[in-house]
Amino acid sequence: MNHSGGMGAGKWNLEAVLSQLRKLSKREYRDGMAGFGIKMDRTLGVPVPDIRKLAKIIGTDHVLSLELWDSGIHEARILSSMTADPAKITEEEMERMAGEIDSWDICDNICGELFLKTPFAERKITEWSRREEEFVKRAAFVLIAYFAVHRKNMDDEQFIQYLDLIKEGANDDRNYVKKGVDWALRQIGKRSLKLNRLAVEVAKALKDSGSGPEKWIGSRSYRELASQRVQERLKAKQEKKLKHI
Numbered sequence: 001m002n003h004s005g006g007m008g009a010g011k012w013n014l015e016a017v018l019s020q021l022r023k024l025s026k027r028e029y030r031d032g033m034a035g036f037g038i039k040m041d042r043t044l045g046v047p048v049p050d051i052r053k054l055a056k057i058i059g060t061d062h063v064l065s066l067e068l069w070d071s072g073i074h075e076a077r078i079l080s081s082m083t084a085d086p087a088k089i090t091e092e093e094m095e096r097m098a099g100e101i102d103s104w105d106i107c108d109n110i111c112g113e114l115f116l117k118t119p120f121a122e123r124k125i126t127e128w129s130r131r132e133e134e135f136v137k138r139a140a141f142v143l144i145a146y147f148a149v150h151r152k153n154m155d156d157e158q159f160i161q162y163l164d165l166i167k168e169g170a171n172d173d174r175n176y177v178k179k180g181v182d183w184a185l186r187q188i189g190k191r192s193l194k195l196n197r198l199a200v201e202v203a204k205a206l207k208d209s210g211s212g213p214e215k216w217i218g219s220r221s222y223r224e225l226a227s228q229r230v231q232e233r234l235k236a237k238q239e240k241k242l243k244h245i
Contacts, residue, residue, distance in 0.1 A: 012058050012061065012064060013064070014064065014067045014068065014071065017054070017058065017064070017068060017076070017079065018071065018073065018076060020054060021044055021046055021051075021054070021073070021075050021076060021079070022044060024044075024046045024050045024051075024054070025044040025045045025046050025075075026045050026046070026047065027045060028045075029045045029046070029047055030043060030044065030045020031045070033045060036104075036105075038074065038103045038105065039074070039102055039103060042072050042073050042074050043073075043074040043075070044073065044074065044075050045075075046075040048078065048105070048109070051075055051078050051079050051082065052082060054079060055079055055082035055083050058079075058083050059083070060083060060084070060085050061083050061085075062083075062084055062085040062088040062089070064083060065079075065080045065081075065083040065084035065085070066080070066084075066093070068080035068083065069097060069100075074103065074106065077106050077110070078105065078106060078109045078110075080110075081106075081109045081110035081112075081113040081114045082109070082113050082114075084113075084114045086114055086117035086118045089114065089118055091120050094115060094118060094120055094124070097110060098110075098115075098124075098128065098135075098136050098139055099133065099136060101135040101136070101139065102135065103135075104135070104138065104176050104179075106135075107135045107138050107139055107142060107176070108142055110139075111139050111142040111143050111146060112142075112146050115139065115143060116143060116146045116147070116150065121143055121147075124139075124140065124143065125140045125143050125144055125147075125162070125165070126140075126165065127140075128140035128143075129141065129165045129168065129169055130168070134174050134176055134177055135176065137169065137172065137174075137177050137180070138176045138177050138179075138180040139180075140165070140169075140180075141165075141166070141169060141177070141180035141181045141183065141184040142180050142183065142184070144159075144162045144165070144166070144184035144187070144188070145180070145183045145184045145186075145187040146187075147159075147162075148184070148187035148188050148190070148191050149187055156191070156192060156194055156195055159188045159191065159195055160195070160198060162184065162188060163185075163188065163198060163199065163202055166181055166184055166185050166188075166202065167202060167206075169181045170206055170210065170213060170214045170217050170218075171210070171211050171213055171214055172213060173211075173212060173213045178213045178216060178217055181217055182216075182217045182220050182221055185199055185202065185203060185217065185221045185225075186199075186220075186221050186224055186225060189203070189221065189224075189225035189230070190225070190230060190233075190234070192234065192237070192238070193234045193235065193238050196225055196230065196231070196234055199221065199225055200222060200225050200226050202218075202221075203217075203218045203219075203221035203222035203225060203226075204218065204222055205218070206218025206221075207219040207222050
């Protein structure tokens with residue numbers, strides 16, 4: 001991808017940011033990351049809270065964000081998701097980034113910090129849920145989970161359609177996909193009593209008669225969504241909503 005520029009906001013250019021990330025790296029943290037399925041060859045070992053603080057200092061700088069992504073450095077790509085401008089990213093850039101994701105934490109950060117806020121997000125959920133690449137497919141279900149949490153005014157009917165995508169994706173045995181599907185199902189089921197009832201039905205069907213990954217997803221989701229804690233919270237939420245009508 002070609003992009004011009006070089007200086008970020010104020011003193012920040014690519015080399016200055018990478019230098020700062022190296023200063024923030026912690027060897028013990030990096031050593032611990034190896035146990036979480038993260039490729040270590042381009043990883044510095046910077047905790048996400050420190051990356052987030054740096055992102056706030058830098059601010060939004062879309063050109064710098066693209067340069068950070070192109071560096072291929074693990075933490076730089078997480079920082080890229082936090083400094084990008086959702087209004088400026090193109091669909092082509094978004095597709096390329098999705099195809100280059102190589103870890104669950106980059107996937108989850110870029111979905112929550114960037115992809116969620118773009119005008120392409122809803123369409124990408126449907127497209128990516130049927131893609132073969134593990135992290136592209138995971139991204140679809142992570143976006144559903146984030147939608148369920150953050151899109152407060154979204155209609156329940158949209159999430160009912162997402163339940164169909166969850167049923168389609170639940171037979172994927174790859175670790176990061178099935179965890180993404182499980183996360184999406186549980187978050188939908190915690191939005192409202194109506195969606196909870198439907199999500200519990202999906203979870204029960206998966207755990208009772210599904211394949212290996214379907215049983216795994218269904219059992220985990222059913223245990224949480226049918227729990228007394230979740231049921232009581234959703235009833236209280238509905239009662240509060242009815243009082244304000």
